[in-house]
Amino acid sequence: MSAPAAAPMFRRVALIGLGLIAGSMALAMRESGLAGRIVGYARSDETRATAREIGLVDEVTDSAAEAVAGADLVVLAVPVGAMGEIAAEIAPHLAPGAILTDVGSVKQSVIEAVAPHVPKGVHFIPGHPLAGTEHSGPRSGFPSLFRNRWWLLTPLPDSDPAAVARLTELVRALGANVETMEPAHHDLVLAVTSHAPHLIAYTMVGVADHLRRVTDDEVIKYSAAGFRDFTRIAASDPTMWRDVFLHNREATLDILGRFAEELFVLQRAIRMGDGQHLHDYFTRTRAIRRGIIEAGQDTAAPDFGRAGKE
Amino acid sequence: MSAPAAAPMFRRVALIGLGLIAGSMALAMRESGLAGRIVGYARSDETRATAREIGLVDEVTDSAAEAVAGADLVVLAVPVGAMGEIAAEIAPHLAPGAILTDVGSVKQSVIEAVAPHVPKGVHFIPGHPLAGTEHSGPRSGFPSLFRNRWWLLTPLPDSDPAAVARLTELVRALGANVETMEPAHHDLVLAVTSHAPHLIAYTMVGVADHLRRVTDDEVIKYSAAGFRDFTRIAASDPTMWRDVFLHNREATLDILGRFAEELFVLQRAIRMGDGQHLHDYFTRTRAIRRGIIEAGQDTAAPDFGRAGKE
Known part of the structure; x- marks a missing residue:
């Protein structure tokens, strides 16, 4: 400064x-x-x-x-x-x-x-x-x-x-x-980079919450395997996020609709045993992470630098 | 040690x-x-x-x-x-x-x-x-x-x-x-805490990848708003994860099915303007994060400790 x-x-x-x-x-x-x-x-x-x-x-x-x-x-x-x-x-x-x-x-x-x-x-x-x-x-x-x-x-x-x-x-x-x-373009970009990911994280944590009643505290105990990253996002302020979804309704629903389609295609690949489709998909998504690190928008340290420090 | x-x-x-x-x-x-x-x-x-x-x-x-x-x-x-x-x-x-x-x-x-x-x-x-x-x-x-x-x-x-x-x-x-x-119980718990979250992260990053073609590099540039946490998970080894989904097929598809149901209920709440439903849901998920931090499974530091260090 x-x-x-x-x-x-x-x-x-x-x-x-x-x-x-x-x-x-x-x-x-x-x-x-x-x-x-x-x-x-x-x-x-x-x-x-x-x-x-x-x-x-x-x-x-x-x-x-x-x-x-x-x-x-x-x-x-x-x-x-x-x-x-x-x-x-x-x-x-x-x-x-x-x-x-x-x-x-x-x-x-x-x-x-x-x-x-x-x-x-x-x-x-x-x-x-x-x-x-x-x-x-x-x-x-x-x-x-x-x-x-x-x-x-x-x-x-x-x-x-x-x-x-x-x-x-x-x-x-x-x-x-x-x-x-432009304001409209802002709302679309944020629907992709922020609003849809937040709703998805809230949803996954909610699903686990239902299941937690079945499996006691295991969901919390074993959360480090991936789930805990979702819980951080899903701990964001409820009032702020309620308002975001209600006020960026069209763009958020558009992205969530695309997301549901993709999810179904991947679910189908799992059901049909289409390993090639899954492997190709996961290889493409890996490249995006590299782009984010190269753009200086996140750390390359494993596990956000959490690894080995706990 | x-x-x-x-x-x-x-x-x-x-x-x-x-x-x-x-x-x-x-x-x-x-x-x-x-x-x-x-x-x-x-x-x-x-x-x-x-x-x-x-x-x-x-x-x-x-x-x-x-x-x-x-x-x-x-x-x-x-x-x-x-x-x-x-x-x-x-x-x-x-x-x-x-x-x-x-x-x-x-x-x-x-x-x-x-x-x-x-x-x-x-x-x-x-x-x-x-x-x-x-x-x-x-x-x-x-x-x-x-x-x-x-x-x-x-x-x-x-x-x-x-x-x-x-x-x-x-x-x-x-x-x-x-x-x-028990092995079967392990596979169910991990489907919730790890396998379904990974597939969801892969899916969201894939959706953004399609949209990236429309919006140039904006998805990467503005990823810090939530999306980048998904990209970390979606950067995991493609071969390992292809095998996980193909070999824990039933439990993963079960959780993804529940996830899709919940997602549709929340999408509907957004479409209908049901703010109370959204606020209640987000309040419940916030409590789970607290449980994870209290269980010593993650840091309470804001943004995984990334905040303010970059």
């Missing part, structure tokens, strides 16, 4: 929602002196109390309106399904010239929900950091969360290029790499 | 197959002085040459028969589909009183393939270490692979208890925890 700047990039930053993403932004901005003052708000009393207790931001307000008043950057970091309501609530209090962004995992539905409320003179630039862990809540953030991760921006046709450049600069200062894309 | 023993537990150990498991056994046995001499054989010329080059074992033989001659422990560490043939090949050369075990991921079909060849006086005790990484081959082993992992033994009704006790002692000395179970 760079040394604290002489002058902060934003005078007052308002974080609406104080979970993993907002908390990590607060810690990273503070570490790098990017914000003059960081103010936060969360709907839950408990979250606000925790944020105050650990000093996550400079000030925790009891309303979203108070938080955004006078802010030159406002970040909506709430579940996708809550974006519209909170946008309506803060809209009258947004300062002219402010940048308004969000960190939602779905872009088209957030734009539909938020854009109609944004006053003229406020720059709404939707965004999505591809960063996170299976943990959630105000205690789960850490300043390096965004380092070397992608942060996708989906500017609107009338977005002010200067405002987009300013937000891009901030995101880069948090350690992330920035790309811009 | 304990200090080298005064006398090794086995005078001569023969490893048939020199991949990740056999290589790790060799390194762990050497580290702890558990074997007087470790001899290895692999069918592939290239594997034998590599094993010689890196000194993986004390001696690499050019036939399985040479390797097992005079051995008091013989370990079959080849793909499940190759077990029967290699057992037939070595049977006439096995020493009376020797322990013969295997490390195959499926137990019923290995027993069916191997047991008929085992001469009287040789103790066949099937086994399965729940340990591995996505890497394979003679260079992939490391001595701590089995540490704190489960090693399941599925003794036969007529297995000699003294021989089972001796193999158990060895496996514990490699760092593993031992349980015994």
Whole structure:
């Protein structure tokens, strides 16, 4: 990270929602002196109390309106399904010239929900950091969360290029790499790389949960054979993910439909004893893993580096 | 690991197959002085040459028969589909009183393939270490692979208890925890914890591979959002896994059938907008992850400890 700047990039930053993403932004901005003052708000009393207790931001307000008043950057970091309501609530209090962004995992539905409320003179630039862990809540953030991760921006046709450049600069200062894309394309790409895999992991863990009742605690005991990787993904925040699936419905169902087709073809190959088909398929998928490691998106260390350390 | 023993537990150990498991056994046995001499054989010329080059074992033989001659422990560490043939090949050369075990991921079909060849006086005790990484081959082993992992033994009704006790002692000395179970039960448990998750991961990665042709390299670029965990599993050895599915066919197809049912129920909930169903489901699966961490089977560190280290 760079040394604290002489002058902060934003005078007052308002974080609406104080979970993993907002908390990590607060810690990273503070570490790098990017914000003059960081103010936060969360709907839950408990979250606000925790944020105050650990000093996550400079000030925790009891309303979203108070938080955004006078802010030159406002970040909506709430579940996708809550974006519209909170946008309506803060809209009258947004300062002219402010940048308004969000960190939602779905872009088209957030734009539909938020854009109609944004006053003229406020720059709404939707965004999505591809960063996170299976943990959630105000205690789960850490300043390096965004380092070397992608942060996708989906500017609107009338977005002010200067405002987009300013937000891009901030995101880069948090350690992330920035790309811009069309909102619909974002939602398709994420359906493949994130939303469908999450639903599949949830499903497999649910199947095992039913069977666990038959085989006692064996599923947990012997999970290291592959299953435990699914359980990490399936431990992600239920509210956030409920909203993702409901709000990226079409793209997710499209990918899940393709997945079910492929699964049936492989099941049939197993049933018919078609070893050649299975071997060819598994050889192709192995190559993708190599691509990911070569692209610097994961470690080549065996078992994510877990092996031999336990 | 304990200090080298005064006398090794086995005078001569023969490893048939020199991949990740056999290589790790060799390194762990050497580290702890558990074997007087470790001899290895692999069918592939290239594997034998590599094993010689890196000194993986004390001696690499050019036939399985040479390797097992005079051995008091013989370990079959080849793909499940190759077990029967290699057992037939070595049977006439096995020493009376020797322990013969295997490390195959499926137990019923290995027993069916191997047991008929085992001469009287040789103790066949099937086994399965729940340990591995996505890497394979003679260079992939490391001595701590089995540490704190489960090693399941599925003794036969007529297995000699003294021989089972001796193999158990060895496996514990490699760092593993031992349980015994019925072969059929083993195959069901592993279908849930390992075989079905692997096929599902292979399937999802295959779907993305088709889509990658549409979206260029975006699937790889943005894989950190969840997908990359699947690619690690789907990078596992194609031959080994082809054999696992073909040889644990019934149990795997049973679990995949249940999986497809659950998936359809969740897809329907997404289509119908049933957020309550999704939220309840995701809350249950989160609890399973907690169970795994409490059972010491995975790290509680966010993102397997990858987060913030990259």
